[in-house]
Amino acid sequence: MVSVASISCDRYQEEVVQEAVRKAVAELGGLDSFVSPEDRVLIKPNLLGPKPPEEAVTTHPLVLKAVIELVQNTGAKPVVGESSGGFLVEESLTARAFKETGTEEVCKQLGVEMINFDRVAATEIINPGSTVDSFKLPLAVLEADFIISLPKLKTHGLTLFTGAVKNFYGVIPGLEKMEYHRRFPNVNRFMEVIVDIFELVTADFAIMDGVVGLAGDGPGSSGIPCTVGSILASADPVALDTVAAGYLGYSDSQIRYLNLAAQRGLGRADLDRIEIKGNFSQSEYKKYDLPSNAVLSHLPNFILRPLFQGLMSKPVIDQQSCTQCRTCLDSCPQQVIIEQQDGNNTYLEIDESECSKCLCCQEVCPFDAIELKENFLFKLLRYFK
Structure with missing residues (x-):
């Protein structure tokens, strides 16, 4: 063993x-x-x-x-x-x-x-x-x-x-x-x-x-x-x-x-x-929050395969926290982070339609400015749980 x-x-x-x-x-x-x-x-x-x-x-x-x-x-x-x-x-x-x-x-x-x-x-x-x-x-x-x-x-x-x-x-x-x-x-x-x-x-x-x-x-x-x-x-x-x-x-x-x-x-x-x-014994009362996408692991493959990408939580840039350091833009494998112009202001935005949800942007952001937007269906299930 x-x-x-x-x-x-x-x-x-x-x-x-x-x-x-x-x-x-x-x-x-x-x-x-x-x-x-x-x-x-x-x-x-x-x-x-x-x-x-x-x-x-x-x-x-x-x-x-x-x-x-x-x-x-x-x-x-x-x-x-x-x-x-x-x-x-x-x-x-x-x-x-x-x-x-x-x-x-x-x-x-x-x-x-x-x-x-x-x-x-x-x-x-x-x-x-x-x-x-x-x-x-x-x-x-x-x-x-x-x-x-x-x-x-x-x-x-x-x-x-x-x-x-x-x-x-x-x-x-x-x-x-x-x-x-x-x-x-x-x-x-x-x-x-x-x-x-x-x-x-x-x-x-x-x-x-x-x-x-x-x-x-x-x-x-x-x-x-x-x-x-x-x-x-x-x-x-x-x-x-x-x-x-x-x-x-x-x-x-x-x-x-x-x-x-x-x-x-x-x-x-x-x-x-x-x-x-060893001597470690985890307390029974300890419960930890799991990722938003964890619920997907409970779905059978015949349901999961066609729906997976649409059900996954999506990365979204919090414009209030973003400093436009461009680390996410330079590190995005799919190159779906775009620099947008609004008058004299510029901001970064993720093209959700092309995003693969690899979450590289969230991993590398030095200012914690990228959040995960949970699928509405899972949010609803969590609310009534």
Whole structure:
């Protein structure tokens, strides 16, 4: 039976986080049983964008620090790599994310190399899946001896949940991520892309920051920070995500890409066949808001397929909050964000008729100016529930 360790951790205090990470990995036999002293260990946090730790959008720097120290204690060499969401012509959003999330400070303190996947050599790797012929992957990923996924526990408006598996979408360099969103606007096909990438990268281990997660319309700042209070670890990232999604309130059949990964033999997505170790016990009264689109996962496929795009919540720009920084416009895979003119004033608007609802704009907006407009039918059902 596959094991997932779940250790209580109720606050971001360095000694508390360090002990929780150590205990979680110890429950699985210790990192020494997985990593050799000569290994180059790639640690892949979730740095969606340049957000401060208190927004609960990115992997907390204290969790990253604890994992780096754990790797260093084995004698192995840790490196930290990421490619954030979004795109700007003038600068690297990933470089800004390293700085503003506290990652850069931790890496400098511990003498660890940071790798911006947008700025390093990459090569085409043949995809055994059915979505694309090949993926461009950074050599730094391919040359790593051991890979640790270090995600944040979060909801996701498109895929409903994001964790250790979807975290590897962030190994794809900058504009390539936008291209896959453009080519696969259908959410089920996009989930196949996620699993194809996960299968190629071959994650060896996962440690999740579930101390304060994100509920509601995550994974960006439109989500709602929620105290879950756990550090999770597993040698099976699919199983870890299945347990973590359960903490938010999902059943193990709702997160479709995890079930797809399990069908390919990439991990376990059945809670009845996952052993949970550790001292974490979730309070029964804890209920978290799920994304507006979560109700769609309960519909049978014969209804869902023809209606899905029309039923999904739509991103809408809040003109009062928008500063017209154009990050969303530059990052939109479908190029459906338009600059409009009203007299002497200009404003940005999303063409709803062409929008694929990939929610990239919501993820990258630095000013939380993009909201999700819920389908009226679901709003009505929620009102009478």
